[in-house]
Amino acid sequence: MPASTTKIISPNKRQTLPHPLLLGLLVVIVIAAFNHIVFIHNFPSNSLSDSASSLIYRSNPTTPESSTEERGMFSALFDGLCRVILMLDIGASEILISYTHYLDTGDNVKIAVITVDEASLNQIGAWPWSRRTLTDLFSHLKSAAVIGLNSILNEDDRTSLKYYVESISNLFGLDIAQDISLVDPLELDNDLLFSRTLTRLKTVEGLFLFNLSDGSHLHPKGAKLPFNISAVLPSGDKVDLANVFFRQANAAIANLPVLRRLRNEISSEGFVNLFANYSGLVQSIPLFISHTDDTRTPEDESGIYPSLPLEMVRMNLGATDYVIHLTGRQQVINLLGRRQTGTNSAIDPSVGPFLMDHISLVRRVGDTSENLLDIRVNEFGEMIVRPRFFSSDTFQIYPAWEVLDGRHNSDFSDSYVLFDVTALSTSNVQTSFLSADSIPGVFVQARMINDIVQGNFITHRLENDYYWQQFLILLSGIAISLAFTYGGNFAGVISFFGIIVVATVGVQVLVFRRGALAGQTMPIFASMVVIFSQFLLSYFIDKNDRSFIRNAFSRSVSPSILEFLAKNPERISSIGGEQRNMTVLFSDIRGFTAISEVMTAGKLARFLNEYLTPMSDLVMKNMGTVDKFIGDAIMAFWNAPTDDPEHAKNTARTALEMLKCLEDMQESWSQRGLPKISIGCGINSGPMFAGYMGSEQRKNYTVMGDNVNIASRLEGLNKLYSTNIIISQSTRETLGASFFCRVLDKVRVSGRLGPVTIYELLGEGIPDEALYEEVVAFDRVFTLYQKREFVAATSLLQELISIRSSPIYDLYMNRLAVYSALPPPPEWDGVYTVNQK
Numbered sequence: 127m128p129a130s131t132t133k134i135i136s137p138n139k140r141q142t143l144p145h146p147l148l149l150g151l152l153v154v155i156v157i158a159a160f161n162h163i164v165f166i167h168n169f170p171s172n173s174l175s176d177s178a179s180s181l182i183y184r185s186n187p188t189t190p191e192s193s194t195e196e197r198g199m200f201s202a203l204f205d206g207l208c209r210v211i212l213m214l215d216i217g218a219s220e221i222l223i224s225y226t227h228y229l230d231t232g233d234n235v236k237i238a239v240i241t242v243d244e245a246s247l248n249q250i251g252a253w254p255w256s257r258r259t260l261t262d263l264f265s266h267l268k269s270a271a272v273i274g275l276n277s278i279l280n281e282d283d284r285t286s287l288k289y290y291v292e293s294i295s296n297l298f299g300l301d302i303a304q305d306i307s308l309v310d311p312l313e314l315d316n317d318l319l320f321s322r323t324l325t326r327l328k329t330v331e332g333l334f335l336f337n338l339s340d341g342s343h344l345h346p347k348g349a350k351l352p353f354n355i356s357a358v359l360p361s362g363d364k365v366d367l368a369n370v371f372f373r374q375a376n377a378a379i380a381n382l383p384v385l386r387r388l389r390n391e392i393s394s395e396g397f398v399n400l401f402a403n404y405s406g407l408v409q410s411i412p413l414f415i416s417h418t419d420d421t422r423t424p425e426d427e428s429g430i431y432p433s434l435p436l437e438m439v440r441m442n443l444g445a446t447d448y449v450i451h452l453t454g455r456q457q458v459i460n461l462l463g464r465r466q467t468g469t470n471s472a473i474d475p476s477v478g479p480f481l482m483d484h485i486s487l488v489r490r491v492g493d494t495s496e497n498l499l500d501i502r503v504n505e506f507g508e509m510i511v512r513p514r515f516f517s518s519d520t521f522q523i524y525p526a527w528e529v530l531d532g533r534h535n536s537d538f539s540d541s542y543v544l545f546d547v548t549a550l551s552t553s554n555v556q557t558s559f560l561s562a563d564s565i566p567g568v569f570v571q572a573r574m575i576n577d578i579v580q581g582n583f584i585t586h587r588l589e590n591d592y593y594w595q596q597f598l599i600l601l602s603g604i605a606i607s608l609a610f611t612y613g614g615n616f617a618g619v620i621s622f623f624g625i626i627v628v629a630t631v632g633v634q635v636l637v638f639r640r641g642a643l644a645g646q647t648m649p650i651f652a653s654m655v656v657i658f659s660q661f662l663l664s665y666f667i668d669k670n671d672r673s674f675i676r677n678a679f680s681r682s683v684s685p686s687i688l689e690f691l692a693k694n695p696e697r698i699s700s701i702g703g704e705q706r707n708m709t710v711l712f713s714d715i716r717g718f719t720a721i722s723e724v725m726t727a728g729k730l731a732r733f734l735n736e737y738l739t740p741m742s743d744l745v746m747k748n749m750g751t752v753d754k755f756i757g758d759a760i761m762a763f764w765n766a767p768t769d770d771p772e773h774a775k776n777t778a779r780t781a782l783e784m785l786k787c788l789e790d791m792q793e794s795w796s797q798r799g800l801p802k803i804s805i806g807c808g809i810n811s812g813p814m815f816a817g818y819m820g821s822e823q824r825k826n827y828t829v830m831g832d833n834v835n836i837a838s839r840l841e842g843l844n845k846l847y848s849t850n851i852i853i854s855q856s857t858r859e860t861l862g863a864s865f866f867c868r869v870l871d872k873v874r875v876s877g878r879l880g881p882v883t884i885y886e887l888l889g890e891g892i893p894d895e896a897l898y899e900e901v902v903a904f905d906r907v908f909t910l911y912q913k914r915e916f917v918a919a920t921s922l923l924q925e926l927i928s929i930r931s932s933p934i935y936d937l938y939m940n941r942l943a944v945y946s947a948l949p950p951p952p953e954w955d956g957v958y959t960v961n962q963k
Contacts, residue, residue, distance in 0.1 A: 146618075146660050150607025153659050157652045158599050164208050164648070165592055215645035235579045236541040237521035237572050238270075240529055241548040242277075249527035253547055257283040257316035261323045263530050269539040272442045273329045274434050276398050276546035276568045279381050283316040317384045324385065324393070330437045331386060332398035335375035335415050352394050353440065354490075355414075355430050357450040357480065365452060367430055371479040371506055372416035394441060396434030400567045408570060410508040413485060413501070414450075435574040436485075436501075438542055443498045445487035452480040453505060481505035502583035509577070510584045511570055521572040542575050544568050591645055598649035601625070603656045610660045622657045626650060703817030708765040709777040709857060710834050711750070712808045712841035713741065713784060715758040721801050733800065734758060737791070744783050748776040753828050759841075763829050766816040774811050774860035778887055781807040781851045808841030809887070810834075810854040836882060839875035843884065843960060847871070848933035851887040858885045866893045868901045869908050870934065874959045881957040886934075900926065907938065912956040916946045 240263075242253055250259060257279075267273055324331075357365045380386060386395070397415050400408045413436050417429050432440070432448065440448070485507070487499040503509055524534050526545075546568035577583065602625045609621035715721070715737070722730050738760065742752045745762040749770045753761040762780075764773035784805065792802055812833035819828055833856075840852045847870055858867055867885040874881050888897070903926055910919035920942045927935050941958075 146610040147607045149659055150603045150610070150656050153656050154600050154603025154652055157603070157648065157655060158596050161595055161599060161648045161652075162592075164211055165595075211645075211647050211651075214647040234520055235576045236271075237575055238524055238534075238538055238541045238543045239521055239568055239572050240524050240526055240543060240545045241566065241568070242526045242546070244549045246525050246527040247549050250530070253549070254279070254281070254283075256285050257320035258285075259530070261316075261320045263526060264320075264323050264327065264545075266529050266532060266535050267327060267538050267543055269535070270327070270543040271540045272438045272542055273327050274396070274438045274542070274544045274571065275324075275329060275331045275381070276434060276544055276571060278332050278334060278379055278398070279385060280379055282382065283320075286314060286316040288314040315384075317382055321384045328441055329393050330434055330441060331381050331393070331395050332434050333378050333380040333395050333431070335378050335397045335399060335417060335431065337375055338377045351431070353432075353446060353448060355448040355450070357452055359452050359480075360483075365480055367416070369480055370450060370452070371481050372414055372430065373412050373506075375415055375417050378417060394437050395431065396437035397431050398434050398567070398571070400570055408511060408567075410504070410510050411570070411574060412506065412508050413503060414448075414507050433571075433574070435571045435578065438575060439499070439578050440487050442542065443487055444489055445498050446490045447488040447495070449486040449488050450507070451483045451486065453483045482507045499578070499581075501578055502585050504585050509574060511573060520576050521569075542572075544572055544575075595645055595648050598646075599652040602649055602653040606653060606656045607660065610657075615661070618657060618660055622653055625653050703815055703819070705813055706766050706816050707812065708763055708814045708816065708829060708833075709773045709809065709811040709860075710761070710763040710814065710829060710837045711745075711777050711781060712838050713760040713762075713781070714806055714841055716804045716806055716845065718758045718803075721803065724801070737803075740787050740791070741784055744780050744787060748780045748783075749773075750776060750780060763814070763816075766814075766829065774857050775864060777809055777811075778851075778853065778857070778861055778865050779890060781809060781887060782890060785850055805850065806841050806844030807851045807887075808837045808839065808843070808853075809851065809857050810837035810840060811857040811860050812836075812854075832878065835877065836875065839877070839960070840882075840884060843873070843875075846960065847886070847937065849886045853885050853887050855883040855885070858883075865890050866898075866901075869905055871908075872912070872957050874957050876961055881955070900930065904934075911938065911942065914945075914949070914954070914956075916942050916949070920946065 242255075247253060264273070355367065357367055357370045359365060380395070399415070400411065402408055411433060413433050415431050415433075417431060482503055482505060485501040485503060486497050487501075489496045489498055501509070522537065524537070528534060546566065548566035548568065605625055606618055606621045610618035613621075721733075725733065737758070738755060741760055742762075745752050745760070748764075749768070749772075750762045750764045751766065753763055755761075762777075764770050764777050770776060784807065788803070788805060796802065810833050814829045814831040814833050816829045819830070836854060840854060843852050844850060849870070852870065853861075853867065861867070866888045868888055870884045870886050872881050872883045888901070892898075893901075903922065907919050907923045907926070910916075910922065920939070923935055923939055923942065926932075927939070
């Protein structure tokens with residue numbers, strides 16, 4: 127087709143497009159994508175080391191030395207932005223939560239909180255008190271329905287007489303061991319005395335669950351907890367608790383063994399942890415925590431602990447079972463936030479994790495069961511705590527010294543009684559933005575008991591919140607853009623306020639009245655960005671749009687591409703983008719940051735020009751295209767825009783020639799006192815998107831896609847493996863036998879789930895016999911390593927090291943030593959995960 131008859135673009139088609147509508151759609155898509163990223167950034171994870179309802183799945187890849195500071199600043203700015211968005215959502219939701227009096231139904235539950243406050247310390251003495259004092263205190267609580275021991279007594283009472291028997295014997299030279307044996311043990315052991323008192327009461331003891339960072343375990347030994355727990359799908363199928371999404375702990379701080387009377391049917395345990403969210407506030411509490419410990423035996427407890435308030439309610443109601451009702455959707459959430467969901471009929475109960483819908487308290491007698499109470503929770507089994515409702519209207523507060531004085535004996539009849547130390551600053555938490563005051567954590571537990579019994583629940587289902595936000599973002603952008611397009615600026619402004627009032631605030635109130643929460647910061651932000659962008663579009667762009675479209679290609683296409691297009695007009699249609707099987711190369715100078723620190727700006731520029739010029743000439747000589755220079759790095763690709771059937775071989779040949787060219791330049795640089803440098807190259811082949819991309823002012827012909835990212839990651843791996851050229855398996859297969867390579871590893875690079883087998887490119891043609899035999903031997907080492915035959919692999923690798931040392935051999939020797947001592951799990955696939963970019 128003659129070049130004169132080819133039209134790159136039709137201005138008329140561009141003129142008929144409604145510009146405000148297109149811009150609005152683009153803006154809302156970008157904001158929706160950004161909201162998705164923020165949502166994933168703030169997404170809860172199954173970890174006790176993070177905050178409660180805003181725990182984060184984060185990837186923190188190691189950044190190149192030359193950009194660590196910049197990337198760190200960007201990460202901090204993004205993290206701060208996510209924090210602001212979350213805090214705004216929390217603040218807006220809190221305003222709604224703070225006026226939820228309509229949720230309170232009927233009379234408040236009888237709840238009493240006994241506090242060891244400052245006045246009690248002044249009256250009785252410093253904490254901890256003698257167990258005899260606590261025995262006297264708890265003897266006044268015999269009429270209570272159930273007692274929650276929120277304070278953990280994990281140290282022996284050293285004031286017990288049994289600790290002084292030996293000292294008295296030695297002091298007076300007496301042998302009183304036989305006489306002591308006749309004394310009632312309760313008189314000698316204060317802990318035993320207090321334990322005997324607790325056994326007469328219906329008590330839930332507190333314990334604190336957490337994670338030990340060194341990976342060790344601290345297991346709260348004892349008998350099984352006095353209840354059954356199960357998880358079921360809506361279809362009725364039971365699910366193994368190991369496949370349910372619980373917070374995980376591997377350690378515990380529990381009461382003394384003498385106080386943990388778990389074999390007594392009227393006694394139990396519950397965790398007292400209070401979790402702060404991303405903003406530092408305690409707003410949601412999980413109702414279950416899984417204590418994972420490989421040392422647990424069948425005689426130990428089940429490993430799933432309820433919260434102390436939940437267990438107190440269960441005991442008072444006489445429930446025998448916890449039944450966790452799952453959402454009916456199987457959800458697997460990875461770092462990118464992708465989900466795999468299934469319908470009820472397609473769910474495999476052996477695969478998790480499963481998220482929660484609600485929790486039931488059930489009483490089973492023989493073959494019959496009675497559902498006593500349903501508790502609404504979010505997907506992660508968390509219950510939202512309502513701030514500004516921690517007052518005497520919900521529960522009564524009794525100083526411990528007054529209880530000891532016998533002033534309130536009749537007040538505890540049929541009550542939920544909580545005991546804790548509130549005089550210590552470590553027991554205080556903050557639950558509200560609207561008040562800077564902190565409250566004792568036991569007050570949060572009391573509020574939870576009241577809301578559980580009354581059925582006053584507010585749920586924040588993150589999945590529903592996500593869809594609501596995305597829907598409102600799209601609605602606001604489309605509505606405002608339509609108003610601007612067909613009604614002008616005035617209609618656009620009116621629609622903006624209408625969206626904020628009706629679609630945002632109105633919908634939020636509607637959702638909240640149904641007992642749910644949804645964030646509204648991002649929809650409002652989307653409306654503001656859309657209207658601002660519309661004004662910018664109408665002021666700056668609209669008048670110049672037609673002339674820009676006519677001249678766009680002539681201003682931005684490089685001369686080489688213009689010449690190619692002039693000779694091949696049929697390829698012009700591909701300028702918009704096409705999928706091609708290509709090979710891409712990334713090359714970078716190792717240790718460039720250190721080099722730049724010892725050079726002036728002028729010398730550094732001349733040094734880079736001397737390096738980049740011959741390197742780029744090699745790319746073009748071998749039919750490649752230099753995409754861009756990124757500081758000292760080079761990105762180049764083959765087989766676009768011109769066809770190159772030998773693109774993989776030309777790329778490999780270019781990389782080898784780069785190393786040879788660098789050696790030649792080193793001689794000249796050393797004579798001039800310039801530093802010696804080394805480079806790393808990453809090469810990958812596969813389908814990529816090639817096209818003319820960029821901004822309105824500047825466009826470049828470039829490539830993008832997953833295979834491009836893989837090549838970039840491979841270049842960075844040279845530092846880990848002490849190599850110069852790393853290629854992917856797809857490139858290795860394309861090269862065939864004309865190039866000689868050594869297998870390096872099977873890795874999972876940062877930002878990608880699928881594994882990649884990587885190779886070191888050693889040369890073109892047939893290698894010498896010694897190198898060939900060495901590579902073949904290492905191939906056998908790698909094969910044994912993949913088959914988990916670590917001892918045999920170590921023996922063979924030691925033979926190789928005795929012949930010639932290599933950083934790669936040292937790397938594998940260290941791995942084999944670790945795996946020989948601590949073998950990987952059975953599901954290990956031989957893939958090494960690399961977190962650096």
